[in-house]
Amino acid sequence: MTGSPRLTYTTFRRPLTQPRRLFCFPYAGGGENLYRDWAGRVPGADVVAPRFAGRGSRFTEPAETDFAAVLDELVQAIEPLLNAEIALFGHSLGGLLAFEVGRSLAARGHRPALLIVSGCAAPRVISSAPKARDLSEIALRAELAEFGLIPREALENDQLMDLLLPVLRADLDVQNSYRVDPAAPPLDCPLHLYYGSDEVAEPDRLRRTWAEVVSGPIDVSDFPGGHFFVNSARQDVLAAVCTSIARTTGVR
Structure with missing residues (x-):
């Protein structure tokens, strides 16, 4: 663990008033602001996101690089926010974090x-x-x-990349330190899988491999674009999130 302050969550300066909470986890190199524009746009759900040290608004702080340590901080900090129905969303590394947070919460x-x-x-x-x-x-x-994560003009800006690359490397270390626990029970909740049609050639395999760790019903949806379709098809993704929550939350 680093000496950085404990992880916190942001509600984007909005009061928590809805019966559901949608916790959103960013991809490697991203911060909480990836989901700022979702706040107030998911009917029936408050949008909440983690504020990681070394990322987003805490950019200047040392970043944690160990998956288990990040997961422990996420779960500890989420405890006071569990007095509502919980939904979890994550893209790329954020999807892995969302899954493991969900499994820890279920336990x-x-x-x-x-x-x-x-x-x-x-x-x-x-x-x-x-x-x-x-x-x-x-x-x-x-x-x-x-x-296509970073615009080419930004990639050619050496000063900017000197700031961004250490953050990205820290997140890569987080993912590289991840080890799945084969003895852990499957997460018993509905799972919706989103993927980019230019990236995933075998959606059935995606479903099968996720079915190894989730025992609830699995729904699969594709979006135009590559790995970062969450940005290039952003409005479609947000609309799908709203539909997923409306169809699934409240079901026990």
């Missing part, structure tokens, strides 16, 4: 009403994938350009 008697995993392979696939911690700066910039 504590707070079963989520819904888990939405976006742009994220199943835990076993991530856990066994080759690790990318040794990417050179040139290779890392090339990957960012390929995924």
